[in-house]
Amino acid sequence: MVDADQTFVIVGGGLAGAKAAETLRAEGFTGRVILISDERDHPYERPPLSKGYLLGKEERDSVFVHEPAWYAQNDIELHLGQFVDRIDRAAKTVRYGDDGTLVRYDKLLLVTGAEPRRLDIPGTGLAGVHHLRRLAHAERLKGVLTALGRDNGHLVIAGAGWIGLEVAAAAREYGAEVTVIDPEPTPLHHVLGPELGGVFAELHREHGVRFRFGRRLTEIVGQDGMVLAVRTDDGEEHPAHDVLAAIGAAPRTGLAEAAGLEIADRAHGGGIVVDERLRTCDPDIYAAGDVANFPLALFGTELRVEHWANALNGGPAAARSMLGQDVTYDRIPYFFTDQYDLGMEYSGWAPPGSYDQVVIRGDAGKREFIAFWLSQGRVLAGMNVNVWDVTEGIQKLIRTRTQVDPEALANPHVPLDTLTS
Structure with missing residues (x-):
């Protein structure tokens, strides 16, 4: 039972952390919510950094998850530009800031994200x-x-x-x-x-x-x-x-590792190991977003997903799990890109070696098509390029694990939803 005397601490100020805080309040949690971020900016979304904002087509303020005033209005204690350097699991405290401020938690959510991998060659210290x-x-x-x-x-x-x-x-x-x-x-x-x-x-x-x-x-x-x-x-x-x-990017697991939480090896994507409820090996500590390595039974594997949709959905799922709700986080990985006049959405997981066939529906030469990756006739992933409003149908094919006729799959006149009926 969650009560008003409890304190939930969120470490990490990205999309996952901001949406987790939002969800706690939306679900009626009246205790303290403390969000600590080592960035000086309010929580923001990352896709515009390489898309609209970078191109000058979106204003700077458009990247933020909430208006700055939202945090105080919703009684979220926001600490920006503060680095958390220690978790004491026995005392249930985190330590942050230059003065070593300690705050006790009842539940702790780690959404520390990832950081760019560095080139290990001469000359990386040059300006430019x-x-x-x-x-x-x-x-x-x-x-x-x-x-x-x-x-x-x-x-x-x-x-x-x-x-x-x-x-x-x-x-x-x-x-x-x-x-x-x-x-x-x-x-x-x-x-x-x-x-x-x-x-x-x-x-x-x-x-x-x-x-x-x-x-x-x-x-x-x-x-x-x-x-x-x-x-x-x-x-x-x-x-x-x-x-x-x-x-590429490496999950920021140093804080979790120092606290003795289980970390996945790099061959399996690295990250903090969590269960289907996004709980770590410590029942009072959760992880979500880029840093979490979660089980996905649909693919029979554990995944760490570094995309916007995982942060958008994972943060709220972790918040509900912290509140004691029955949560199973099994979202199909999804991401999108915009490059020149090409827009694309990808759903699923099909690394090289996992599939035995690629089926194209549409005209790849004109860059208006859907590609499907199959294994033994079942769709593992689908990518729609300049074709819209098909994500739901693609994800249904993936989730139902329906064996499909490749010729029907390739035929744009056969509706996708008829292939799963």
Whole structure:
């Protein structure tokens, strides 16, 4: 039973943390809610950082989850720019801030997110080497892209994942020259496999992006402290005025690990291990969002998902679980991207090696299609490109594990909902 004398502490000020706080109040919790964030900005959403805000199409204020006044209006004790450095599970306290403030919790939610992986090569300390994770990064990068476009400058991007490609698209819209370097044979190789990665490679080539696949950066070359060029493992040198490291993100598990919570190994995505209710091995500590590694029975695996929808849905699910409600967090992974005139949504989980067939419905050449990844006739994942209002149908195919006729699946005249009836 939850009562008004209880204190729930949320560590992490992103979307998951803000939505968890919102849900606690919406569900009637009248105790203390304390949200501690090491960022100085109010909780915000991250997709605009590589999309609309970076492109200058969305205002800065549009990224925030709530108006600043919302927190006080809802009696959320918000501590910004404060770093939590210790959890004492026995005393049920967290310690934060320069003065080592202690606060006791009845329930604790860890939504500490992830941080960009760093390039381990010479030259990363030069001015002009960037990462994109926080609002301050996006503000700086927007200025960089504006200058590169004005001066016909060169941006080299290490990594052809979602962040790398979205920034490449933004940079080309600003007019910058762009080279993307990635060790895999296609963009998004670990998500889309070789079959669909080529669609994105062709899209970017049409807009003037140069790719160097099967290559790794070995050095960033500088002069007078500024980026001048990059070198790759084939000995080539590529001109660069700025470099973006977009080689993935690592879950911020240090606090949890120091507290003795179970951490998944990197081969399984890393992150804080939680059960289907988003509880850690400590029954009073929960985790959600980018940092949580949760079981997904539908795929027979444990996953750590670094996308907006997981934060949007995981934070509220954790809040309800903290309140003692019967929660099973089994959302199908979902993400989206916008690059040039291409809009895409992806549902499911189908890493290379997990599927035996890819079925295309529509015209991939015109970039108006749905792709399905199948294993033994069952849909594991679906990606709709410039085709809309089909996510529900795709997710139903995935969740019901219906064996489908590939010819019917490929036929755009066969409604998706008839394939599960």
